[in-house]
Amino acid sequence: MPILTPAPRNFQQPIRSLVAEMLGLSKDDLRPMLLHFRNVLDATTTTATDYFRAPGDKAFVAWEVRAHVAPQTVGAEILSTTTTNIMASASWQDRLIQKLMNARATLFNPDLDDMQFLNQTVTSSGVTNRSATTHVLSNLHPLCGGRPIRWVAGPVPVPLIVQPMTRLGCNILLNDTTSVGGTTPATGSTEYGLTLVGAFVTTRSS
Amino acid sequence: MSFQPPPPDAFQERVRSRIVELRSLNVYDYQPISIPLWCRLNSSNTRGNAQFITPPQKRLVILGVTPCVNILEPSAESIANLGAFVYNGGGPTTVFAGGSVRDRLMAKALNCVIDFWAYNQDVQINFNKSICLADFYTGAAATDWLDNPTPWPDGSTFDLYASLNDSTAAGSTTEYGLRLDGFLVRI
Numbered sequence A: 001m002p003i004l005t006p007a008p009r010n011f012q013q014p015i016r017s018l019v020a021e022m023l024g025l026s027k028d029d030l031r032p033m034l035l036h037f038r039n040v041l042d043a044t045t046t047t048a049t050d051y052f053r054a055p056g057d058k059a060f061v062a063w064e065v066r067a068h069v070a071p072q073t074v075g076a077e078i079l080s081t082t083t084t085n086i087m088a089s090a091s092w093q094d095r096l097i098q099k100l101m102n103a104r105a106t107l108f109n110p111d112l113d114d115m116q117f118l119n120q121t122v123t124s125s126g127v128t129n130r131s132a133t134t135h136v137l138s139n140l141h142p143l144c145g146g147r148p149i150r151w152v153a154g155p156v157p158v159p160l161i162v163q164p165m166t167r168l169g170c171n172i173l174l175n176d177t178t179s180v181g182g183t184t185p186a187t188g189s190t191e192y193g194l195t196l197v198g199a200f201v202t203t204r205s206s
Numbered sequence B: 001m002s003f004q005p006p007p008p009d010a011f012q013e014r015v016r017s018r019i020v021e022l023r024s025l026n027v028y029d030y031q032p033i034s035i036p037l038w039c040r041l042n043s044s045n046t047r048g049n050a051q052f053i054t055p056p057q058k059r060l061v062i063l064g065v066t067p068c069v070n071i072l073e074p075s076a077e078s079i080a081n082l083g084a085f086v087y088n089g090g091g092p093t094t095v096f097a098g099g100s101v102r103d104r105l106m107a108k109a110l111n112c113v114i115d116f117w118a119y120n121q122d123v124q125i126n127f128n129k130s131i132c133l134a135d136f137y138t139g140a141a142a143t144d145w146l147d148n149p150t151p152w153p154d155g156s157t158f159d160l161y162a163s164l165n166d167s168t169a170a171g172s173t174t175e176y177g178l179r180l181d182g183f184l185v186r187i
Helices: A018-023 A094-103 B019-020 B101-109
Strands: A029-043 A049-052 A059-073 A101-110 A158-164 A167-172 A190-202 B030-039 B047-053 B056-072 B112-118 B157-164 B174-186
Touching: A029 A049, A029 A059, A049 A101, A059 A101, A094 A101, A094 B101, A101 A190, A167 A190, B030 B047, B030 B056, B030 B112, B030 B157, B047 B112, B056 B101, B101 B112, B157 B174
Parallel strands: none
Antiparallel strands: A029 A190, A049 A167, A059 A158, A059 A190, A101 A167, B030 B174, B047 B157, B056 B174, B112 B157
């Protein structure tokens, strides 16, 4: 009579990470991480930059970039009194869309010139028909038909790598601060920014 | 007694990426990139184009495209641009007279057609006909090329052409186009 092999205990099974295996690392060398850039802007403070510096012994590896918008004073988000304008839209989703469309983002590495993977900011003065070179937050958000930037080819990440002791900067610029009735597209102090999905990876010899 | 060699300097170790190794590349030989390719159109300027030119000695691998419709000045976007909305007992005079932002974005996406070319290779990525931007725009209809991220030739110019079908329904100045996500690979 065959002896049935007992099933292995679940907690003895090591949790594997595909990325860690690819990189030949142990689980202690890889830490999943969300990197959050945020800038608080309104109709008077229309641009700001937030920075992150990778630690000396770790690289930050990112494969997804998401948009972030969060009104700081939701009670101040009043409707426009001009009923013939789309700013009078009466739902929170519409208000978020208005704010996302109004914010342009640039992610850049100030320490390594060859890592400009999102293009330079342009000023908002005037409106012309030249092509724009910044990313607009609405393009990264599913509310507006957009989606996060993902650097993944099939199952394999093709990550952005921030080398140790180098910085990432995130600049946000608001486009339209014109008043419409009792409110503006920039009404209410609001956080705008980006969230990067990735991992800290210990740098060491193999 | 044998001596252990000192460990190599940790800062010299480069973080490896499997796909980079498969291509026998150094980590500095590839660069993740996200390219906004869009142009600003309105009722007076109904046609435009945007270009991206790959840097010398690099190929562009496009992983996917995402549509973009962005109203530059929400405060200038009157609902009267797409037909008057009558509040007192009457009704909208066009199907696009809704006052919501999402109705407006959808109307603009339907009103825009695009063509996407790799210019000096004479290759059109949308092969036989212009594409309506709304084809990319409804819900999560962005496009991924999954396991087939074929590199496009080095030294290429990528052109996106956009035009509006109905100039009277164009509203205020709006950005129309695609965002390309991918990476540049050194040849």
